[in-house]
Structure formats: C-alpha cells, structure tokens
Amino acid sequence: MTDIQLSPLWLSFKTAFIATIIVFIVGVFLARIIGRNDFPGKSIVEAVILLPLVLPPTVVGFGLLFLFGKNGPIGQLLMNWFDVQIVFSWYAVIIAAVVVSFPLMYQSAAGAFQQYDANMENAAYTMGASKWKVFWTISFRLAWPGLLAGLVLSFARALGEFGATLMLAGYIPNVTDTIPLAIYFAVESGNMELASFWVIIIVALGFSAILWLNWWSKRNMMRYTAKRSK
C-alpha cells in the first residue's frame, strides 16, 4: 500500500470544497429570491434547477460537454475571451461537481427558509431593521440548521461525483483523478487493492458525514424547543 498516490484524496477534497462554497452562496441566494417571489414560469425554473437530481449523470455530462465543449456556446466564449479550455481540465471537475450538487443545496435551502414563522421577519421589519440586517440576524440564523444540512449533503455529493466528471473532465492522473474516478480506473486495470483503499476512504467519509449530520440536527432541534426549565 506504500505506493498509493494520495493525489486523488487531495484533489477530491479541494474540488468538493470549492464546489460547495459556490453551491452554498448561489443556492442560498436563489432559494431566497425564488422562495419569496411569485413570477410566471417559477415552477419551470425550479424544475430546471432540480433536474440534475433525476437525470443520469451521463446526461448531465453530455449537456455540460455540449455547453463547455470546444464548439459549445460557453466553451467558445471562454476560449475566445480568456483563452481557457474547460474540457479535460480541473475546472471541468469543479463545474461537474457544482451542477450535480446544486439541486441538493437548493432544496435544503428552500425548505430551510420555510421552516420558521415568517412573522419573525415581519416583526424585525416593524422594529426598523433593514433587509440586510433581517437576513443576517433572523432569516439566516433561523434557517441555519437546514442550510448546514444542505451544505454537508452537497459536499458529500460533490465528493462522490463520477459520471458527469468523467464525461466533461476525463481521467487525467494528477489533474482530474478524483477518488470515484480513481476507483473506476483501478478496477478496470485490475488493481483491486488500490480500488478497495479508495472505497474504504469514501465510504468512511460518507458515513461520518451522515452520522454527524443526524447527530447535529437532532441536537439542534432540541435547542429552541426544550421544555421550560422553570
């Protein structure tokens, strides 16, 4: 086992971390905007956001390849303006992770912002607080348990992304070889020992994430609903 290259672990973490930050900020923002406003086509927008959740990752990968490929609309734009090629690069790994984990964050955030009584925000407004103050001191704080759940789920999903990554980023050692890809190619080349190593790592990570999440949300649920101490 001494000759195992640890680069997939580092790469997976780095990718999942960055993807989660992007997904968290955009997800919270969108969930808030879409949740509080009614506009024509709202359900279609929400369906598009949630689509990667039900599509096979290969289909998501195909779509991304179409958009970011050499001749794709976004791919061409990035190439012409910034001389950046997305396909087969680390950026592709991040993009794939963002797209597949985004629906999980969005759903958690949308639910989290409906969990508490909207009158808390109204009360804060009547007390003269600005929208920004109300968001940070009331909405975000009260939605935090749900937002954190979405954060952990998105991170786990980004860490485990395989199909779309393979389609868009390919398997390039030290550049795009995340743990799931490393497992697949280890098995394909008959290196079961290496595959098992990564399988154990990723199962342990996923298991601890869910275990921690359950423990945390239970503890958090108790916090403001505990019986009166008097």
Add this chain to the structure above:
Amino acid sequence: MLEVEIKKQLSHFELQATFTVKNEIVVLFGPSGAGKTTILHSIAGITKADQGIIRLHDSVLFHSEQKIAVPIQRRKIGYLFQDYALFPHMTVWKNIAYGMKNETLAKQVIKELTIDHLIAQYPHQISGGEKQRVALARALATEPDLLLLDEPFSALDDKTRLRSHEELLRLHTLWQIPIIMVTHSHEEALKLGNRVLYVEHGTLHTASVPS
C-alpha cells in the same frame, strides 16, 4: 391620529375599511377570516392595499394615487403578533434591544412590565404570559407612534388574561398613543375598547360601547 381609508381584494370578498383612531384603543372585532389581520397588515406595511390612503399624524404612509408606500421599517408602528414572533435564538434582552431607540427607556419598559428577572432567558424558557409581556416590551421599546395588537390575549389562561387587560389599560394611559387591537372575544372588546368596530366580510360597522 391615524386615518385609514383602504380597499383590498381578498379571495372571497373585497375588504373596505374607513376609520380614524385618536389616542384611544379601537377594537376590531369579528369572526375569523373577516379581514381583521389584513387591516393591521396593511397599516403596518406588511401587505399593500389595492387602493386608498393611510395617514399617521402628519405623515402619509400609503397613498395609492400618489404611489406612496412607506416601507415597514420607516412607519414607526409597533406590532404585537398573535404568536408573539419572539426571536427564539436571542435572549429576552436581545429581543427587546433589537429595535430599541433608547436603552434607558427600554429598561424602564422592562421594569414597568415586570420582566426584569427574565432578560437573560430565552423565549422557550418562559411562560405564555411572560412571552406576551416581552413581545409588548419589544414593540414599545421602538417608541412607536401607533401600536397594533393582533389577538394579544388569545393564548393566555384566564388569570393571566385579566392581568394583561389591566396592564394594557395602564400602559395606554401612560403612553397615550393610538392602539388598534384585534380580538374574537366580545367581552374583551367591550372591556378594552374605547370604540369597537365590527368587521364582517371585509366591511366595518361601528358599534358604540359605553365607556
């Protein structure tokens, strides 16, 4: 003085409310779904009326023709929600301090409402009656020009309710601001209101009550 003249289309009927409130307690009384809370929401700015004018003292809060709609934050209206809407993640003191204008006055209100011993507690640690007084203190600490009370006593037991009635009357004498209170209770309407407006299917009927 508050002057209200608004219309708003609700799902089953049109709400029409025209009334004025001086430095008195006006009770909006009537069955559920009659539009009482919508009237309070329109005055506070939580919802927007379709048409009309709302004026508090000398400032126009809402004027549909002139397209004026002062945002909630700048209306200077205290609102006591039915379920109090205390912030569960803040202590009683943090709740009251959230929108207070002046710390000395906030502390005075806390003393007046005898909740000084609760300031370090969280809302889930105090009783219903205490929550109601905290919510009232929180609204008063913003030094409002008008106080709106949405069924403030409905969640209280009989003894606490009677005590709260006395407290409200006492506070009103002290503060001398217009108060609008929504209630289902006939007895409460007669006891606390200088005037009672009966709301049914979005229409207001004046009912005189001997003071």
